Structures are given as C-alpha cells and as structure tokens.
Amino acid sequence: MPARIISGTEIASQIREEIRKEVAYLKEKYQVIPGLVTIIVGKNPASVSYVTAKQKTAHELGFYSVQENMEENISEEALLNVIMKYNGDPLVHGILVQLPLPAHINESKVLYTINPEKDVDGFHPVNIGRLMIGDARFYPCTPYGIQQLLIRSNIRIEGAEVVVVGRSNIVGKPIAMMLCQKAKGANATVTICHTGTKDLSFHTRHADILIVAAGKPKSITADMVKDGATVIDVGVNRIGVTPEGKARLCGDVDFEGVKEKASAITPVPGGVGPMTITMLMLNTIKAAKLTRRLQG
Numbered sequence: 001m002p003a004r005i006i007s008g009t010e011i012a013s014q015i016r017e018e019i020r021k022e023v024a025y026l027k028e029k030y031q032v033i034p035g036l037v038t039i040i041v042g043k044n045p046a047s048v049s050y051v052t053a054k055q056k057t058a059h060e061l062g063f064y065s066v067q068e069n070m071e072e073n074i075s076e077e078a079l080l081n082v083i084m085k086y087n088g089d090p091l092v093h094g095i096l097v098q099l100p101l102p103a104h105i106n107e108s109k110v111l112y113t114i115n116p117e118k119d120v121d122g123f124h125p126v127n128i129g130r131l132m133i134g135d136a137r138f139y140p141c142t143p144y145g146i147q148q149l150l151i152r153s154n155i156r157i158e159g160a161e162v163v164v165v166g167r168s169n170i171v172g173k174p175i176a177m178m179l180c181q182k183a184k185g186a187n188a189t190v191t192i193c194h195t196g197t198k199d200l201s202f203h204t205r206h207a208d209i210l211i212v213a214a215g216k217p218k219s220i221t222a223d224m225v226k227d228g229a230t231v232i233d234v235g236v237n238r239i240g241v242t243p244e245g246k247a248r249l250c251g252d253v254d255f256e257g258v259k260e261k262a263s264a265i266t267p268v269p270g271g272v273g274p275m276t277i278t279m280l281m282l283n284t285i286k287a288a289k290l291t292r293r294l295q296g
Helices: 008-030 045-060 076-087 107-113 125-132 141-152 172-180 200-204 273-294
Strands: 035-041 064-070 094-097 161-165 189-193 209-212 230-233 237-241 247-250
Touching: 008 141, 008 273, 035 045, 035 076, 035 273, 045 064, 045 273, 064 076, 076 094, 076 107, 094 273, 125 172, 141 172, 141 230, 141 273, 161 172, 161 200, 172 189, 189 200
Parallel strands: 035 064, 035 094, 161 189, 161 209, 209 230
Antiparallel strands: 237 247
C-alpha cells in the first residue's frame, strides 16, 4: 500500500489558525502585538522570495511586521547598527536576518549581535546551547517544523530509531538534538549520517523515522528504506523547468519509489517547506510572551 502523505501545507494551515487566535488573545488581554523584523541585504532572488513570504504571513496573522531592505554594499558596521536598533525596540520581539549575506559581511558576527531573546531563527549560540542541554527557548524553524509534522501526524517518536542524513547547523544537528531529548515528542535513539559515513544504506535501512537533509536530489532510494518507515524529506532541489516556465522541484528522496515502501512520507514541495515559516511565527509569539514576562 502506498505511503500516507504527510502534508505540511495542511498542518501549517492548522497551526496558523491557532496562531491567529493567539494573536487576537494577546492583543485583547495584554495589548501586545507580536512584532517581527526581517532584514535582507542585496537582491538575491531566492532570499527576496523567502523574505516576502515571511512578511506576507506575518501580516496575514496580525503581526506588527517590518522589512528592512539593505543595499548589497552596506558595511558590516552599518548592518550591525540596524540590528542593535531593533534589539532595543520594544515593539519588535523577533529579528531575522536573511542568509546568505554578501562575502564582505561576517555572518557569525551578525547572528551573534542579535539579542538571544529576539533570535526567532534559533541560531544564536546561546539558544543552540540551551537546546543542547534541554532548556530551549527557541527551536530552529525547520527542525521545529519537522518535529511538529511528526507529532501532529501521530508518528511515534519515543523509542524510535531515527536516522538523520545531513549534519548541517540549520537542520541535521538541531533536529538530532531535539529528538533525543528526554521530553514529550522526543526520547528517540538518533543516528546522524553524513559524507563521512561508510555505509549509509546500513543505517537508513534501520530507521523507523528517516529524516533526509543531504542537499542531493533523489539520493535516498527505495532499497535504502525500511518497510513501514516514516520518511521526512527536507531537500528542495531545482531539476529543470516546467512547460509553464516554473521551477521543477524534487527532494533528496526518490519519492515515487520510496512511497511504495514507507508508511508515511512528506512530498516536495508541500512537505517541510510550509512548516518553516509557520514555526518562525510561533517563535515570534513566544518571544512576545517572554518579553511581557520579563517586563512584568
């Protein structure tokens, strides 16, 4: 029997409805409106598209939102000053700097300048450190979305063998840390595979839950997947153009082959992607609540 399709589009829509209600509640009871600023440097088409989608979602959900469009040649010092301005802005609870940045700007220095309490992307070392010890303030958005896909699809995580293919700081490492925590929606046994793994198939065939973020189109095939596994495909790869002129996309998993063997699988597009922006909004609401508590 073909795998059940885990629709990130549908689950993200459910969560966004919950967020709308939460925004209305915060505004009515506490006169607090979650505030998000997105900062983009230059005009990279993919970055512009991502930031536009984030701002559109924030507006739709009732957030106070600001987009800062910086010139490609902005100095590092000037960019850091913009970030520090929003660090001190009480109307802004979340700050997101869209990556990648131009080569003359140190990305780490930029990320480290964001106030950890406004780091709704979850990449500041303070927040990564808190995640490591099981006291996370904000989860990185894509891993957070993956975990919610599993939980809301009633996939058993506790006690499961989870294999993560890819060790990036954005997806692989944080999702591994999240799912091995002794906590609800976690408590799994997690293996991380990468380019140095000697026998990738040996590991993937043992996975009850297989999370693939390798950045290589259709690199996971049906023979590499355990019967009845849940497969989460994080990859988004452009492999051509449709007759209508749109980008043709595929994941890191050979969807057509693997869906005949897995019990549940995410599609590309429409799987993990819609969840990432939704989790950014959820983190921004959490930041707004945190600020309120700190201010009494």
